Amino acid sequence: MSKTNNFVFWGLYTIAWIIFVGLSIEAGGLIVNFFFSLYNPEFVQNLYQKMDLTEMYNDSRLAFFGVYSFILIISILKACLFYTVIRLMHKMDLSKPFDTFVARQISKISYYTLSIGLLSCIARQLIKNLMHHGFVPDNLNQFWADSEAFILMGAVIYIIAIIFKKGVDIQNENDLTV
Secondary structure (H helix, E strand, O other): OOHHHHHHHHHHHHHHHHHHHHHHHHHHHHHHHHHHHHHOHHHHHHOHHHOOOHHHHHHOHHHHHHHHHHHHHHHHHHHHHHHHHHHHHHHOOOOOOOOHHHHHHHHHHHHHHHHHHHHHHHHHHHHHHHHHOOOOOOOOHHHOOOHHHHHHHHHHHHHHHHHHHHHHHHHHHHHHHO
């Protein structure tokens, strides 16, 4: 592998770590927001993103828990996605990339990405439905605005995972014949 490719790979590895840390902080902040909104709602104005859904909690607890569940699950899945990317980049041998571990990790990445996209679509439709019933969720679109992109990216990564799985099978067959 050339020095330029190695430099780019480690640069992307560093960026993946930075994104993972940011997403982990976001997920942690949202979890803290959730518990404070349950036990000390007047303090939520001072917390991360000032996501105050106490009005929704007072009107319908089911809607509150549904919306917050989608927010938390999507943010945790995004952090898990980048953790899987980091594990892949850390353990991948670039001189022999067609490995069962690499194929499994790429499959996991595609499943996480598809899950994020599908859950985001469902959450967006739930929010639209809640708006028709008088609930006014504020600034929630940021959590699922890119659902179609995640679905498309998940489909592309799934195709790449299938190609890698086939590459692993061919490489194992070639190793047995030599």
